[in-house]
Amino acid sequence: MTTATQSLIGASSTRVQNWNAINWREVEAHVQRLQLRIAKAIKSRCYGKAKSLQWLLTHSFYAKLLAVRRVTQNTGKNTPGVDRIIWNTPGQKLQAVTAMRRRGYSPQPLRRIYIPKKNGKLRPLGIPTMADRSQQALYLLALEPIADILADKNSYGFRPKRSTHDAIEQCFKALARKDAAQWVLEGDIKACFDKISHQWLLTNSMMDREILRKWLKAGYMEKDVFHNTDEGTPQGGIISPTLANITLDGLEAAIGKIARRRDKIHFIRYADDFVVTAASKEILENTVRPIIIAFLNERGLELSLEKTKITHINEGFDFLGFNVRKYGDKLLIKPAKKGIKAFLRDIQENIKRLCSAKVDSLIRVLNQKIRGWANYYRHCVAKKAFTHVDGHIFKFLWKWSRRRHPKKSKAWIKKKYYTQIGHRQWRFYSTVVIRKRQIIMPLILADSTPIRRHVKIRAEASPFDPDYKDYFIKRSNERNKTR
Numbered sequence: 001m002t003t004a005t006q007s008l009i010g011a012s013s014t015r016v017q018n019w020n021a022i023n024w025r026e027v028e029a030h031v032q033r034l035q036l037r038i039a040k041a042i043k044s045r046c047y048g049k050a051k052s053l054q055w056l057l058t059h060s061f062y063a064k065l066l067a068v069r070r071v072t073q074n075t076g077k078n079t080p081g082v083d084r085i086i087w088n089t090p091g092q093k094l095q096a097v098t099a100m101r102r103r104g105y106s107p108q109p110l111r112r113i114y115i116p117k118k119n120g121k122l123r124p125l126g127i128p129t130m131a132d133r134s135q136q137a138l139y140l141l142a143l144e145p146i147a148d149i150l151a152d153k154n155s156y157g158f159r160p161k162r163s164t165h166d167a168i169e170q171c172f173k174a175l176a177r178k179d180a181a182q183w184v185l186e187g188d189i190k191a192c193f194d195k196i197s198h199q200w201l202l203t204n205s206m207m208d209r210e211i212l213r214k215w216l217k218a219g220y221m222e223k224d225v226f227h228n229t230d231e232g233t234p235q236g237g238i239i240s241p242t243l244a245n246i247t248l249d250g251l252e253a254a255i256g257k258i259a260r261r262r263d264k265i266h267f268i269r270y271a272d273d274f275v276v277t278a279a280s281k282e283i284l285e286n287t288v289r290p291i292i293i294a295f296l297n298e299r300g301l302e303l304s305l306e307k308t309k310i311t312h313i314n315e316g317f318d319f320l321g322f323n324v325r326k327y328g329d330k331l332l333i334k335p336a337k338k339g340i341k342a343f344l345r346d347i348q349e350n351i352k353r354l355c356s357a358k359v360d361s362l363i364r365v366l367n368q369k370i371r372g373w374a375n376y377y378r379h380c381v382a383k384k385a386f387t388h389v390d391g392h393i394f395k396f397l398w399k400w401s402r403r404r405h406p407k408k409s410k411a412w413i414k415k416k417y418y419t420q421i422g423h424r425q426w427r428f429y430s431t432v433v434i435r436k437r438q439i440i441m442p443l444i445l446a447d448s449t450p451i452r453r454h455v456k457i458r459a460e461a462s463p464f465d466p467d468y469k470d471y472f473i474k475r476s477n478e479r480n481k482t483r
Helices: 003-009 024-043 047-058 061-071 090-099 130-150 164-175 198-204 209-216 240-248 251-256 281-298 337-353 359-377 383-404 410-417 466-482
Strands: 110-116 122-127 183-187 220-222 225-227 266-270 273-278 309-312 317-319 322-327 330-335 418-421 424-434 437-442
Touching: 024 047, 024 061, 024 130, 024 466, 047 130, 061 090, 061 130, 090 130, 130 209, 130 240, 164 266, 164 273, 164 317, 164 322, 164 330, 183 281, 183 317, 198 209, 198 240, 251 266, 251 281, 273 281, 273 317, 281 309, 330 337, 330 383, 337 359, 337 383, 359 383, 359 424, 359 437, 383 410, 383 424, 410 418, 410 424, 418 437
Parallel strands: 110 220
Antiparallel strands: 110 122, 183 273, 183 309, 220 225, 266 273, 317 322, 322 330, 418 424, 424 437
């Protein structure tokens, strides 16, 4: 192997003896350089060059290090596949890196588990083995730059540097003006991940087809019984969201071909959830919906006609946990009522679960949840919802404290659990000792979270595109200032 090729592929495995001593900045920078070159080749339509660079990346020792680090640090790191193996020690991780090979690779079946959905039903998840997860993470490093460069401009789910807030802000831009579209189609795809056509993916995904075919046909084990997989990508696989994005990319362009300026058609998608705006209900029913149905059918997917709704903006619609609705000529985006109820139910259940816990332990759990929920909604019209949530949490905790001390007076309970902080007298709190000092630890209030307008990412921007390097640096610096 030439010196030039070695520098592209990365360090030899013999140079890395200690997992904890790896220079991750160097590893990440090396892989990122290759990803940028892949994206540049795709932009220039040099597809052969992109394929060669993908080969280099998937054979790079540095890329293998990153892949193993990802699967051993994410939330599923302690969930094994059918082989019941997880990688905990530095030695196991290094051994996993050196064992990664394309030649002779054969994935094991997925382990089928079920998790509850919001509607009470169960969602099937396919859990690959750690070895298969690391292979998926490796090939994702080579596929993601291509998928991101070729993606729909207004696709925001499972893409780097994009979020639900970008999708919601695009809804605002499309619907806020007085002369904006009045009708919205809320799209729902039947079992999207489970129904994607294998043949379509194998034909249209720009990655190693033999490796992809093995993953798609690996099957799954449920109650010690093997099941074949003839369609779909498993929910639970690291690469599955990107494959689903690839399947749905092009829908915006398909709708855009028929869009006239006066039709006011806008398309916003987050993963398999999407909305389409238009000037009239007839455009959505007779023009847009047939195009969506034909587009999905080609990929083995089906639009759920029962769950797909066409709504007037004055009635409003829920999207990604937000409610988008016009009140007269003013568009307001608020936390959806369903989300508020679900959050309060979760808080109430945690308070009941921690009925006998120490007060500081209860506050730590609740603070984490309140902070996360409030930060998610801090970019919309949420002040009233925050105050509503704080009021209900106060009632839950007062009830909790009365049950904890049924024979004590209200004044005694107030003195024990509540204090004045600033102008607020009824702040639930505990005291903790930090460095031999007693510190007051209060329950945070949702309505103390400042409301700040989210600045949407540019529709055409990609972190893999060198032309937007300065843009993302500036965007990152501005976001850090507002935190």
